[in-house]
Amino acid sequence: MALKITHECINCDVCEPVCPNHAIYQGIEIYEIDPDLCTECVGHFDKPQCQTVCPVDCIPLDPAHAETPDQLLQKYRRLTDLGGVTKA
Template sequence: MALIITDECINCDVCEPECPNDAISQGEEIYLIDSRKCTECVGHYDVPQCVEVCPVDCIIPNPDVVESKSQLRAKYEALISKK
């Protein structure tokens, strides 16, 4: 699954630079994750880096975007082929 940032986000800006897919951006009130780019760091790291650095634990799986590890891997491969 892609991840989402909940409204507990404190806009600390630590997650955005950690995302290897540039899926995180500043929204109007909180940071947002683009589910089309989020691979939960599959292909880059063993664990999602944004989750690792978030001081308030406000990054959770997006229940609206359910994906298997193989689907996340395919998304990662499609993203890197565009670079």
């Protein structure tokens, strides 16, 4: 499932640069996450980097975009042009 940023966001700017998929962007009021690009860092890291660096813990799972770990891995492969090739 993709992540989302809640209104507790303080716009500290630490989450955007750590996102390997460039899914985080500045919205009208707070940072936002594009669910089509968010893989919860599957394929890149063991834990979502935005959650790791967020000082106010405002990046929960987004129940509106539920995905299994396999679906997240497939999204990662699609976004990185790996298709069915497993990263060594």
